[in-house]
Amino acid sequence: MTDILNHLLTRRSVSAKHLKEPGPSPEQLETILTAGARVPDHGKMAPFYFITFQGDERNNVGRFLKEAYENENPGTPPAKLDLEAERFLRSPLIVAVVSRIRNGKHPQWEQILTAGAACMNICHAAHALGFKANWLTEWYAYNPHFKKSLGLDEARDNVAGFIYIGTPDKEKDERERPDLNDIWTDWSPDCDIKKGEGLYGKDKYGLPRKGFDLSD
Ligand SMILES: Cc1cc2nc3c(=O)[nH]c(=O)nc-3n(C[C@H](O)[C@H](O)[C@H](O)COP(=O)(O)O)c2cc1C
Incomplete structure (x- = not known):
């Protein structure tokens, strides 16, 4: 198996x-962000931007986390506010990937997917x-107060992810993955499309709230 396939699996x-x-290192960070920016992107919109948090600045951003948490609660x-202020201290590097809806004819949905791809490339x-x-x-990805303190635009910017990066002191066990038999259909006329209904038993919760308007 190739290294890349082994990694993906x-x-x-x-x-x-x-x-x-x-x-x-600074060079490695540049490599990581270069990979993050190299993603499929319909219409070449670059519908994302990156904000990194390192060193003491992870401490300094704590003031904004604290204010945002207090504003919401x-x-x-x-003591709880102090704990919230320490969120970015957990890892040496945090990359905020911000999905930015750009002007143009390409659908918002596709621009958001591209920002998600940037997140995944950064992880890889x-x-x-x-x-x-x-x-x-x-919580802070969705907190209007915190987003404003980072200078995000209320209408077009959303946090696709805060990607925490560092050297592990503990690895995770494997976790359950969707069974392909539940989500894969090899199409033929009149086939029954498998839609993953009932996977993980979460139907009881209903649909999640809509985060933002995805209309074109
Ligand atoms: C958009 C997005 C947001 C997420 N936010 C959280 C979160 O706030 N808290 C959390 O515990 N996991 C969150 N996760 C899940 C983890 O990133 C990760 O998927 C999971 O822990 C294990 O996945 P993996 O082992 O395949 O990487 C999020 C995942 C995505 C894609």
Whole structure:
């Protein structure tokens, strides 16, 4: 099996809190972001941008996390706010991948998918360089106060992911994956398309809330 296929078939995230120093060097970070920017992109829109958090700046951004959390949860005890302020301290490097809807005729949905592809390429590149990654959103990706403090545009910018990157001090066990028999149909006329209904028993929750308007 080729290295790349082996990687695709075995890659696992590692939790942010288990991603320690060393993080990528400046050259390695540039390689990771170059891979992140090299994604299928209908209409060549580059519908994403990256913000990295490293070193002491991970501490400095804590003030904004704290303010945002308090804004969303008034009356939160100071100890809990201090904990929230430390989120970016879990790993040596965090890459925020921001999905930016650009002007043009190509659908918003496709632009958002491209930002997701950038996230996945960043994870793959980090792993290929010997690091591990964890693609998270958590509450602050959706917090208007925090997004504003990072300078995100309310109408067109959304956090596709905060990609935490570092060297693992603990690996994760394999986790369950969808059975292809539940989600794969080799088409023929009148076939029954398998749609993964009932996978993982989550139907009881209903559809999630719509995050934003995907109309063209
Ligand atoms: C868009 C997106 C957001 C995610 N946000 C979170 C999150 O906030 N918290 C979390 O525990 N996992 C989150 N995950 C899941 C993890 O990144 C990861 O998929 C999972 O832990 C294991 O996947 P893997 O072993 O295939 O990498 C998110 C995944 C995606 C694609």
